Amino acid sequence: MIAEQSLGGQRQALMEGVDLLVGAGVMSHTGHINASVRVDSDRMLLTPTGLAGELRAETLAVVRHDGHVEDGRISASTSEIIGMHTAVYLAREDVAAVVHTHSPHLTAFALAHRPLPCRYEALLRHGQTEAVPIVPWAPRGSEASTRGIGEALARHPGSRAVLLANHGVLVGGPAATTAAKLLVVLEEAAAAELRAVALGGARDLPAAAEQDVQQSMHRAAGAQAG
Numbered sequence: 001m002i003a004e005q006s007l008g009g010q011r012q013a014l015m016e017g018v019d020l021l022v023g024a025g026v027m028s029h030t031g032h033i034n035a036s037v038r039v040d041s042d043r044m045l046l047t048p049t050g051l052a053g054e055l056r057a058e059t060l061a062v063v064r065h066d067g068h069v070e071d072g073r074i075s076a077s078t079s080e081i082i083g084m085h086t087a088v089y090l091a092r093e094d095v096a097a098v099v100h101t102h103s104p105h106l107t108a109f110a111l112a113h114r115p116l117p118c119r120y121e122a123l124l125r126h127g128q129t130e131a132v133p134i135v136p137w138a139p140r141g142s143e144a145s146t147r148g149i150g151e152a153l154a155r156h157p158g159s160r161a162v163l164l165a166n167h168g169v170l171v172g173g174p175a176a177t178t179a180a181k182l183l184v185v186l187e188e189a190a191a192a193e194l195r196a197v198a199l200g201g202a203r204d205l206p207a208a209a210e211q212d213v214q215q216s217m218h219r220a221a222g223a224q225a226g
Contacts, residue, residue: 010037010045011057017099017176022052024180026187028102032168034078035099036063036085037176044085044098048074065089080141087149088172095160095172099179102168105190106183110134110163118158119202120189124213126182127173130158137165161186 014037021027031052036044039062046063047055061072065086067079085098109116109132116132118124133152138144149170152162160182161171169186173179196202206212 007039007045007062010039011060013037014045014047014060014097014176015055015057017097017180018047018052018055020177020180021099021101021183024184024187026101026103026184027052028104028107030102032102033100034081034085035097035176035179037097038089038095042066043070044089046074046078046082046085048072048078050075050077083141083143083146084149084170087146088153088170091150091153092160092172094174096174097176097179098170098172099176099183100164100168100170101183103183103187103190105194106163106169106187107167108194109190110165110167110169113165116163116186116190117193117202117204118189119205120185120192121205121209121213122185123189124205124210125217126160126178126185128158128160128182128186129210130156132159132161132163132169132186135162135164135170137167140164140167 014035018035032050033052034047034050036046039045043062043064045060048059048061061074062070063082067082088095088098113134115134118128118131133156135148135152149162161169163169171179171183173182193202
């Protein structure tokens with residue numbers, strides 16, 4: 001069994017990620033979200049419903065990758081998205097948390113089947129170093145959907161997120177708050193891209209931008225440590 005103390009910490013961490021997204025104002029009007037944290041190689045802690053306002057730490061469920069609920073209860077609609085989260089965990093060993101929302105500006109790109117370019121410097125600071133790819137539409141929870149997510153992440157190692165065509169966005173990270181912060185920045189980037197159209201369109205970053213940003217962050221970290 002999972003150590004209760006460890007599980008309690010993960011419950012709190014997951015709720016902190018959800019609260020961060022709600023506080024940032026990047027949710028859809030319905031507040032739709034599903035989020036998870038990796039418990040071990042075969043299990044995750046998963047939000048039991050898709051509405052942020054209904055979530056509580058004590059109601060989070062422990063679910064196996066095959067869909068079996070070991071502890072707690074989940075809604076029927078939540079059972080459909082287990083494979084979606086599992087696909088990310090299987091594709092990325094470094095991912096310890098996954099968040100899915102219908103954030104408005106990102107969902108606009110998903111509806112248009114348009115990858116989100118990596119032109120906003122803040123993305124580089126959150127580990128997003130290439131465009132967010134589109135996963136072709138398929139019914140959520142279907143084998144085609146989960147396969148598409150895994151394939152997109154494999155083809156785009158510089159992306160920590162995918163846009164689900166005609167649906168929304170899926171983001172992974174080393175912690176729930178890390179994934180949530182990236183999602184906030186992605187939503188900012190999507191909004192800025194759409195607004196830049198009125199000014200003639202956004203422009204690409206310089207070719208060496210990723211390296212320059214990393215060097216700057218490293219220098220700042222070194223100065224802070226000193």
